[in-house]
Amino acid sequence: MLTRPSTNNNRNTAHMLTQSEQQPDSNKESMTRTEMHAFLDDALLELRQAEQISVTTYWQWSQTVLPHHTFVYMHKFTGKLVANGIESTVTRKAAFICTPGTSLELYSDADHEVELYIIHFDLFRVAEKTKERRIYERELGSPVTGWIQGPYYGIQRIAAQLTMEASQTSLKVQLLLTELLHMLWPQEGQSDAGEQDEPEHWLKSTLQYMRDNYMNEIKLEKLAELAGMHPSYYSQLFKSRMQKNPIEYITHLRMNRAKELLMTSDLRIRDVARQVGYRDEFYFSRRFRNHAGYAPTSYSKQVHRNVVSLSYPYTDHLMTLGITPCAAQIQGHLPHVPKSLTLPFHAYEPWEQGRQAFLDVNPDLILTKDNAAAKAMEHIGDVAPIITIPWNETDIFGHLQNIASVVDRTQVAKEWMDRHERKAERARKKIRETAGQVTVAICTLTAKGPRMYSNRNFGHVFYRSLQLAAPDRIQRELAGKPIGVGFNWMSFSPGEWDGLEADVLLIAVTSMHERAALLQQIAADPLWKSYPAVKNGRVHVIDWNSWVVYAPYSINIQLDEALSMLTNKASFL
Known part of the structure; x- marks a missing residue:
């Protein structure tokens, strides 16, 4: 048992803990989002081992009694998994998580390529928490065990990063493990983690209608008709799904599009107002000030630091300019580790990240490449203005200058390019x-x-x-x-x-x-x-x-x- 001061850096010291063990609770039910956040906020995670297995011949692996929590992601695997004597056939991508004490065996079929990840970790929970100290005890139970339904792309990305960072005891490893558990543990009422953010047809169709027609007058009755519901019921159901009613959603779409135009064009206020659905520029200006806190004439001069990056190269650019995103897609080397977002690396890949992650960080703006702009607009167009930096139209120096102009760091960009040229010479x-x-x-x-x-x-x-x-x-x-x-x-x-x-x-x-x-x-x-x-x-x-x-x-x-x-x-x- 470890007694320690209560600080914000306790996740860096899981390796110091001893194992005064709690017995697993076999009656735990699926957690709500709030309960899951609370569970992980009061937990320490310690990566014990992470390995990638890639073979083209018959392969088997077994452990009679697992000493740690164990997660297996089978990216390419045809064969059998046996847990506590119960045999399951695997013929496609699959994921499985089990607690300490489990007997686990894996057998591949002959002449099938094997690519999988095995991650062992320990979980510690707060047993006592005061202002002066926190006492952690090892937790042998888990809210979720057994087969995981996905999302497989996000799981593979994090598993691969953990295998690369396995020898480190850095904060990044803690964050990756935490993100993985968030991904594996379904929320209350979910039957398929891979489809947790897929909206019902009525919602999807009315959202699309609003995105296509936000610059025109949209009546609640029209949306309800498209959804096949009574207007009052539709409005209540919409708010329960989107955390805002339909009128608020449309207003946020309009205001965010206006912010984008103010930041990236030289249009007059009158023309911006008309493009987003307001005929009266003075009425638009009042609404804009109430929504954004600034008049439209001064908005583009504001410095927006609470930035979300949907592209890992642009995450790097922002950090080069001295701005750590409040949340971002991450890849490669970075001076700091922002909150990681599970986002598609290519335009054709599915969007896995839920809306709540963006609502939680409350961004001033969202930065993206052009190939992800349509998906960003579809999923989070009402959350913040989406600034698109074209990827193929310019090179790395053009990307840096364009992003610097958006976040008011043009001089910083010039200084970096000068230093880089001297270093290159x-x-x-x-x-x-x-x-x-x-x-x-x-x-x-x-x-x-x-x-x-x-x-x-x-x-x-x-x-x-x-x-x-x-x-x-x-x-x-x-x-x-x-x-x-x-x-x-x-x-x-x-x-x-x-x-x-x-x-x-x-x-x-x-x-x-x-x-x-x-x-x-x-x-x-x-x-x-x-x-x-x-x-x-x-x-x-x-x-x-x-x-x-x-x-x-x-x-x-x-x-x-x-x-x-x-x-x-x-x-x-």
Whole structure:
């Protein structure tokens, strides 16, 4: 048992706790959102082990008595799971959580690829809490055990991050574990965690109608008719789902669109009013002041610091500018860890994050890439203005300048770019002195085959910061195109090296298992062995998760790594 002062940093010290154990409560019911928050607020989580298993042969694993809470996410698995002697067949993605003391066995079918994550952790609950101290005891029970219905994409993202951070005892590990438990534990009345935010048809159709017609007059009777309900009943039911009545929802849509126009255009107040559904600009101004706290004429001059980032590169940009988002999508290296949001990494992926997470942080504005703008408008268009920064129209420096203009940090952006150029020039000088003029090729391996990158994303540091030469075919593709936006990558087939030769080859991989398999393949494959950099032993394997972030803070870290690789004669092969 640990007695300790009551502070806000207690989640960093779970490893100090001893195990004065509480018996599990077998009668716990599904928790409401409030109860779940309270449960985790009074808990400490300690990651014991997190591992990723990736094999292509028969695989089995068993533990007679699990010493810790254990979560298994089966991303690719066909076989059997046996818990306390009860056998279940697994034929697709699946997730399972169990408490200490459980007997657990996993058996894959032969000749099926296996990719899964096993995460062991301990849970400690507050047994006594005063202003002076808190006493924690180990909790063996769990509000939820057994099969989990999803959301699988979010689960995989967090599981992968935990395996990467497993050796750390950082606050980030605590936050990731907490986020995972929030995702696994269903709320009261939910039958499928993967569908917890999917609205009923009547709600979905009327929300769409409001989003399409907010600039016109919308009557409650029309919405009720679309929903097939009496107006008063529809209004009550709508408020129970959206935390605001239909008229308030429409007003918030209009005001947020007005804020977007005021921040990103030079339109007159009269024109802004008309675009969002107000014919009288003076009436609009009064409503706007009541809603926003500022007159429309002064709104664009306000500094908005309570920002939500729906894009992990833009999270990096904001932090580079000295602004920590109140909530954000997270990937790669960051100086601080904001509240993580479960958001799609690509436009075609499902939206998993619930509205409540955004309502809880009460943002001044929401920042997103253009490919996620439609989904953001659909799910949270009434919560705050959504500022879209186009992704493919400009490069990393354009992104930084555009975001800086929105959050009033233009001078900070200029200072960062000046510092980065000075740092890059020092690196270029050192590489010229130690490695000379070398050509570099950067590729990633995808399910659709290898890709070789140009001067954006993975290639930015090498071709723009360090000004190294790309293979001839890459240079020909870049000719006449805008720098950083005209050409990103090209597919190629191993062995077809004409015009793709380089002195140094860098290959981005997503896991250590993939790295080992890749190096084995390159060593045995005559097509790869014919590549100049491979023949000369100048191949480096880089971490995809660190290098995929095309943003300032990450670029600086990548620059240090690139300098180390190119000035060190040792290679990974």
